[in-house]
Amino acid sequence: MALMPFTDSMFLLVESREHPMHVGGLQLFRKPDGAGPDYLRGLREDLIKNEDIPQLFRRHPARPVNTLGYVAWAQDENVDLDYHFRHSALPQPGRVRELLELTSRWHSTLLDRHRPLWEIHLVEGLRDGRFAMYSKIHHALLDGVAALRHLQSTLSDDPDDHDCPPPWGTPRPPRAKSAGGTGSLLRTARSSVEQLAGVAPAALKLAKEAFREHTLTLPMQAPKTMFNIPIGGARRFAAQSWPLSRVREIASATSTSRNDVVLAMCAGALRDYLIEQRALPDAPLVAMVPVSMRGKSDGTATGNQIGAVLANLATDKKDPAARLSTIHHSMREAKRIFKELTPIQALLLSGINVAQLGVSTVPGVVSNTRPPFNLVISNVPGPRKQMYWNGAHLDGIYPASVLLDGQALNITLTSNGDNLDFGITGCRRSVPHLQRLLLHLDTALAELEHAVK
Structure with a gap:
């Protein structure tokens, strides 16, 4: 288990049915030239084979500590990608209006705290031939800026690049170098005290x-x-x-x-x-x-x-x-x-x-x-x-x-x-x-x- 920062703990503490605390996003895509009717199904099947899941996408809250609430993260070693990465279709007539209504419903529901705190929905059925992807992740894991940066890291500026990672498959960011030793901890503490003063x-x-x-x-x-x-x-x-x-x-x-x-x-x-x-x-x-x-x-x-x-x-x-x-x-x-x-x-x-x-x-x-x-x-x-x-x-x-x-x-x-x-x-x-x-x-x-x- 890893200790949870106070800000992350607060996002979990204030969450309720009336106040879901996840950030989300809807992306619209045009299919590549020559994509057939089974394009999305094949894309999902290929992506779901990628089980190289970073630590961020394995986290869920550990058991709460009495009145202190959630204070630590647990890691899910066997993430159920079939649950987290879902394939859906719009009702007819498949307008953007139906897509936004479906997005509204998904954005209203709480994430399951017994599982890693994210979901992704791959959506077909838009009458103009495009497809969509709605994703949501708990604010305790990512703020809006970090979530968008994460999305961008899965994209490419090359239309011929067909090896983009799945939304959960981005390589882990490089670890910060360990400061090591009591001296550096004291320096960090002293710097914080000076700023607080x-x-x-x-x-x-x-x-x-x-x-x-x-x-x-x-x-x-x-x-x-x-x-x-x-x-x-x-x-x-x-x-x-x-x-x-x-x-x-x-x-x-x-x-x-x-x-x-x-x-x-x-x-x-x-x-x-x-x-x-x-x-x-x-x-x-x-x-x-x-x-x-x-x-x-x-x-x-x-x-x-x-x-x-x-x-x-x-x-x-x-x-x-x-x-x-x-x-x-x-x-x-x-x-x-x-x-x-x-x-x-x-x-x-x-x-x-x-x-x-x-x-x-x-x-x-x-x-x-x-x-x-x-x-x-x-x-x-x-x-x-x-x-x-x-x-x-x-x-x-x-x-x-x-x-x-x-x-x-x-x-x-x-x-x-x-x-x-x-x-x-x-x-x-x-x-x-x-x-x-x-x-x-x-x-x-x-x-x-x-x-x-």
Whole structure:
């Protein structure tokens, strides 16, 4: 058994039927030229022969320790690949609508803790001839950034490469060199203590920026909305792609970042959706924007290394250009402060932004307090060029994320070659007509283009 980091243990502790704690993703592929009717069955049969399963995909929680919960990982030496890698078919007429409905159901169900915490579904039956793959893995094993990096490691930029590994077959990342000896352990401990000692001054700096300079968005400034209520366990999932070039052109014309434009696009869509629902608050919505704390050299590292900043979405402003300007200023100031902190300080102070979520399952907390923020909007870097999986052309990568009490909506997107692929996850009971957000995203992008001409 291996000891479990505290963050991983917490993801298992807070999970319930109403709050599945897995991240997922839907990928769309075009079959290689000449693929026959048995292509997918043959592909699955070939892949399932690969029993070189890395440690990550063998993990499941060891027996909990009384009130301490889960504190260690156990290893499954005989992984049942027939259970974890499943072959499914869509009901007719095989539209993307049926695929998204099926994805919504899969994303609503809990993973079996007696088995390694992942599932993959290979899906045929789309009437346009494409096939899909839905995968999910527990957040205790991988965060969203690590999950996407893992996916990319199974892809190839060569359409003639038919030796791509299965999703569970990626070679293990190289082991970190052992520091060895008490001296190095003491150095590590001393470094951590020194960084922790800097948390209080860093917190004072944040307070000064927030209250004297009025430059930072802090928790509990968000208005109460229809998204900030207790949720049920059923999910809805919607997905769509937009050309990256459209976002890039707006960013260039306004001297803002592409992520600023994406946030403005989401802000416009949320404003229109809430107006449609007669539920737009007077105060601007606040988004929590995850930022990766990994270095580029970290590869497909496991675990969770995510920080958090808060962004003013300016949904109280009617003018799209004014919304973008406010969002740009809000994100610029948050990132400036973030860069002045050490990694451990940034992680700990990020915890301030999300601390209230830790007690969101306590009865009455969500209903009787202001939310720390209104929703999560996450932009995860993806492949920069056209990718293939065993000769199949990757058309789309649509992330599906975690929801919590008080957080009934999540928007996660990733870059994919020349496109931005959006995945929207919502509580089925609390967010009606979730697919309408896709229409509003398209409208918001067009309005931004018109505003900056």
